[in-house]
Amino acid sequence: MAVDPLIELQGVNKYYGELHVLKDIDLAVGRGEVVVVIGPSGSGKSTLCRTINRLETVQSGTITLDGRPLPEEGKALARLRAEVGMVFQSFNLFAHKTVLQNVSLAQVKVRGRKRDEADRRSRELLERVGLRAHAAKYPAQLSGGQQQRVAIARALAMEPKAMLFDEPTSALDPEMINEVLEVMRQLARDGMTMVVVTHEMGFARASANRVVFMADGRIVEDRAPEEFFTDPRSERAKDFLSKILKH
Numbered sequence: 001m002a003v004d005p006l007i008e009l010q011g012v013n014k015y016y017g018e019l020h021v022l023k024d025i026d027l028a029v030g031r032g033e034v035v036v037v038i039g040p041s042g043s044g045k046s047t048l049c050r051t052i053n054r055l056e057t058v059q060s061g062t063i064t065l066d067g068r069p070l071p072e073e074g075k076a077l078a079r080l081r082a083e084v085g086m087v088f089q090s091f092n093l094f095a096h097k098t099v100l101q102n103v104s105l106a107q108v109k110v111r112g113r114k115r116d117e118a119d120r121r122s123r124e125l126l127e128r129v130g131l132r133a134h135a136a137k138y139p140a141q142l143s144g145g146q147q148q149r150v151a152i153a154r155a156l157a158m159e160p161k162a163m164l165f166d167e168p169t170s171a172l173d174p175e176m177i178n179e180v181l182e183v184m185r186q187l188a189r190d191g192m193t194m195v196v197v198t199h200e201m202g203f204a205r206a207s208a209n210r211v212v213f214m215a216d217g218r219i220v221e222d223r224a225p226e227e228f229f230t231d232p233r234s235e236r237a238k239d240f241l242s243k244i245l246k247h
Ligand SMILES: Nc1ncnc2c1ncn2[C@@H]1O[C@H](COP(=O)(O)OP(=O)(O)OP(=O)(O)O)[C@@H](O)[C@H]1O
Pocket: 016, 019, 021, 039, 040, 041, 042, 043, 044, 045, 046, 047, 048
């Protein structure tokens, strides 16, 4: 367990009606740590991410961010959402706004920045994700990989304490996957705290401090990447790895 966790879940249980989707989850993510979450479809990976920025409520257990329990509602909840950036499989950009406007919008609305200041920061971030020249374009004029990098820049514009990624490359054509992973690898090197749901084993091996393997709503293994990939302990993980490594 991390000594000074930024994100900590203790005894978390989540149900959808009768369906028990997160079972006694204990997970601590230290500052600057990169945790990759993998596991079969339906094992609860997305639900786990969604509980961390409180897009979903839980029935029992506690979740803390930077030592404080997640807020229930109101302004504190909006602030939490800004503090935990989230990037999904689908890009979720505003179609009728330019790239620059997409990155600036929440800075003005949620962070209360002046337009000029927000735009300046947006340009810096677009530079960082290799898209400075595309600031005036609309999302439909960009490739999927470029749109996903805009989504990352937009999340970073809020100066989050942590970033959650839920299969950020699984909707992309193969040639675009790497440009998104490269941005994520750089973020990891810069010390961002990250929880990343992905089946990109190369990313897990190169950038993760830990791999969390989930099955049926439980954390089955939580280990260093190299150990996990070369010597999975559980039958579930062995079975899962043999399937994905065949591709
Ligand atoms: N809004 C919802 N209402 C009811 N059940 C849900 C809801 N969202 C997810 N579930 C169920 O909860 C379980 C966990 O789903 P979740 O999306 O977290 O899995 P996952 O590990 O992310 O899967 P995948 O790899 O397919 O994305 C599944 O059985 C799913 O059908």
